[in-house]
Each structure stands twice: as C-alpha cells, then as structure tokens.
Amino acid sequence: MNLNLQWTWFHRLGSPRWFYQKTQRWLPWLCLIMLSLLVVGLVWGLAFAPPDAKQGNSFRIIYLHVPASVVALAGYYLMAISGAVGLIWRIKLSYMLMRSAAPIGAALTFIALVTGAIWGKPTWGAYWVWDARITSMLILLFLYLGVMALRHAYSSNEAADKASAILGLVGMVNVPIIYKSVDWWQTLHQPATIKFTGAPSMHPDMFMPLVVMIVGFYTFYAVTLILFTRIEILRREYRASWVKQLVENNSAEK
Amino acid sequence: MYFESIQQLIVMDGHGVYVWSAFSITIVVMLGLIFKPLCQVKQEFKNIQLHVRLQQVNAAAMQQKDSDAPHS
Secondary structure (H helix, E strand, O other): OHHHHHHHHHHHHOOHHHHHHHHHHHHHHHHHHHHHHHHHHHHHHHHHOOOEOOOEHHHHHHHHHHHHHHHHHHHHHHHHHHHHHHHHHOOHHHHHHHHHHHHHHHHHHHHHHHHHHHHHHHHHOOOOOOOHHHHHHHHHHHHHHHHHHHHHHOOOHHHHHHHHHHHHHHHOOHHHHHHHHHHHOOOOOOOOOOOOOOOOOOOHHHHHHHHHHHHHHHHHHHHHHHHHHHHHHHHHOOOOHHHHHHHHHHHHHO | OOOOOHHHHHHHHHOHHHHHHHHHHHHHHHHHHHHHHHHHHHHHHHHHHHHHHHHHHHHHHHHHHHHHOOOO
8 A cells, every 4th residue: 555655656757647737837937947047148158258268259159069068968868768767667758758858859969069060160270070079979969860760660659669768778878978088088179167076167257157058958958848748748648538628628718 | 248349249359250150050949949849739739629520520420320220
C-alpha cells in the first residue's frame, strides 16, 4: 500500500493529461520570466558590459554563443535520459519529451555553431576551423538531426521511439568529449569560461550578464520544450476522451 | 551604457557587423522555435475536430444502416 502511494506521483508525472493541464498554468509565468531575463541579459551584455581587452566588442557574441551551447549540451542529456526512461518504464510522456527535445536541441546547436563561426572571423581570422570543440559540436548537431530523422524512418511510433532512444543513449558519449575537448587537445577554441570547480575566468561586470543569459536560455528551453511536448501530446492522444473534450470546449469558446 | 551614442553601439568599433548578425540569427531561430508550435496547435485542433466529426458521421451511418436492415 505504502509502495503504491510512493509510485503514484511517478505515474501522475508520466501522464500526458496531467502534463497538458499543469503546463497550461505554468506557461504564462515561464514566458514572463524568460522575456525578462533575456531582455535584461541582452541589453546588459550588448550595451553595458565593458569590452574585452584583447577581443574588443566582438567578445559580446559570448552572450549568445555560451548560453546556446550550454543549453544544447544539457538538452542532449535531457533527451537521452527521457529516452532511457521510456525504454525502461515505458512511460508515454518521456518518449514525447524525447521527441520534442530533438528539434530544440538541434536549433540551439545550430545557434552555437553559427554564432561561434561569426565570432571566429574577427578573433581567429576564419569562420570555420576543424578544431576538436567545433567538430564535436557538429557531431552533436548530426545526433540531434538523426533522432529527428528516425521518426520518419519507421511506420510505427513505438519502433521509432525505441530506435531514437537507443541512438540518443549511444550519442551521449559525445557530450563529455565536447566538454573536455578544450583540455584534451591543443585547440584554437578558448578554454571554458565557467568551471564547476574554481572561479570564472571573467570580471564580474562581464560575468553577471552571462549568468542572466544562461538562466534565460534555460527558461527559454523549458518554454519551448513544453510547447513542443503539448503538440506531441495532441498528436498521439487524439483518441483520448479528455483531448476530444478539450477541443470541443475550445471550439465552443470561439 | 558603455557606448556614448546609439551610433557607437551599432558600429561597435567595427565589430558591430559580427555582433548584430549573430544577434539577428539567434533571435530569428528563437522566435521560430516559439511560433512553430503555436501555429501547429491550431492545425492539430482542426485535425482532432475533423476526426471527432468523422466518428460521429460514421456512428450515425451505422445506426441508420442497422435500423434500415430487415428484421428476421
């Protein structure tokens, strides 16, 4: 009995209906927090932070490049873990989260690569270098695209989910390689600005807007993941009575 | 503000073209990620509505067929 009670929250968390209804209430607040953080972070970073002594104003690209990279990498863990949860416990919602995380992660990796390339031109004199960090980030983009493409490779959702989850888990080996690439190889890419251990290699005037932007990007990730997952729920649960009721209520309101 | 004028903020000592193009691409991709699902919601609702109507029409047709069939 006690064991049943302990697991109730876990199953409720995995219910698409619970997720859809709860996120309806969370979304406006999350959007508000996201907008405030991104506006404050961008204005602070682009207009108020001092320029870098060596790189000048081109360094301001850091306020877009680093948050996008950090969240693209964290998003990969989320996608792979959701896939693993789906494989182990067969929870429908975790597969839906995995599916939704793929295009968002791909877009963020794309932002990280493009802003990095633009930053590379004034700093290194080249848009693209086959450097360990950049190449491993490009592999991350292909992994995300692979998970997206697998959806269309199978006629059944179930088979596509399993294949995507396995690809996601196998690809997880790339994430620590990306993190450590700047330490393991002699690369053109600069070492990590923010470290888990030790102080950041930046002045607080430059570092604080970066922290605001990273938190802003995480909130953005949460908002988009919720929006994409809600679509996935509608697509997969269209036969459920609560979805039909929801659609009827929506059309009656209009 | 670090810059003395808006003009300086735009030019950024010659680095403005890099910073603002990176900024524009990021904003466009981020807006796309927000608006894509928002547009899809409407389409999904329409699809589900169509599915419900089809079910209702089918059910009505089946009922009609049953009542029309001669009773043995």
